[in-house]
Amino acid sequence: MNASKELLTSAAMAEFVARGFLRFDALVPPAINQAIMRGIDRGEISGHPAGTPLSQCYHGSPIRLLLELPRIQGIISSLVGDDPLFDHDAIHVREPNEGKAQGLHADSIIDTRAHFDIQLMYFPHDVPLEMGGTLLLPGSHFRRVNEMDVAAYQNMRGQIPMVCEAGTVLALHHGIWHCGRQNKTDRRRYMFKLRLNPAVRQLRLWNTADLNEQYRAHREIHAGLGRDGSVQDILSRLEPWFEAASGRLEIVNRVKLWRFLTGDESFDVNYWLSRLENMPA
Numbered sequence: 001m002n003a004s005k006e007l008l009t010s011a012a013m014a015e016f017v018a019r020g021f022l023r024f025d026a027l028v029p030p031a032i033n034q035a036i037m038r039g040i041d042r043g044e045i046s047g048h049p050a051g052t053p054l055s056q057c058y059h060g061s062p063i064r065l066l067l068e069l070p071r072i073q074g075i076i077s078s079l080v081g082d083d084p085l086f087d088h089d090a091i092h093v094r095e096p097n098e099g100k101a102q103g104l105h106a107d108s109i110i111d112t113r114a115h116f117d118i119q120l121m122y123f124p125h126d127v128p129l130e131m132g133g134t135l136l137l138p139g140s141h142f143r144r145v146n147e148m149d150v151a152a153y154q155n156m157r158g159q160i161p162m163v164c165e166a167g168t169v170l171a172l173h174h175g176i177w178h179c180g181r182q183n184k185t186d187r188r189r190y191m192f193k194l195r196l197n198p199a200v201r202q203l204r205l206w207n208t209a210d211l212n213e214q215y216r217a218h219r220e221i222h223a224g225l226g227r228d229g230s231v232q233d234i235l236s237r238l239e240p241w242f243e244a245a246s247g248r249l250e251i252v253n254r255v256k257l258w259r260f261l262t263g264d265e266s267f268d269v270n271y272w273l274s275r276l277e278n279m280p281a
């Protein structure tokens, strides 16, 4: 990874912890999108054995152009370290007027690690609504399900159908629920997916310069429940499908992951996890 990579901020990491994904619209410039589309059409994009360091992958492939963008390097380094392992890739194709959609699923079997893989989803061309981009359910990454076990669920509140410009990239937690929507146009739809495994402990890998400032601002300005853009604020934002009272189970799950990522075992949001840990001897 080169020195110019643009690491994520603490606020962006909190967003990833809370929602299970980050979205970067039109991040990849048109020349690289076109090079990758040509590579796909010519069948030139191929993967590597699982477990290969990413630094050894895609040399001579247009995918390398994507991976060397400073923002892509920063996203990868912040979430899974400088040289994660290639797990698998796939060029997902939705045929024109395909007539069916994929069932909602997670790309994993039940996986209770705090450590997580990421999946980069890259959309090399514009995806209008009728083309049926990937559909995501924000905040679903802590509901550890087995692959298609949730396929019967449809139209969950808060779901996001990806409608995006060419060059848009998603970075997903491996547990997030998603599916490929139906393509109702007369054009093929492509999406390139790349799964990466961390090769280092996922501990403060992002740009943590703002971390203490985040906490201090939260304590001084709100000392509780405010909407101040702080880590605590971001981790307490609810998704529409959460249980009605407070979404507290998901907030607890988020606090656990934030503690894992920061090493700060005293971190909490509104005492939700601390209460569960109170076990006087």
Ligand SMILES: [Fe+2]
Pocket: 105, 106, 107, 178, 179
């Ligand atoms: Fe999938």
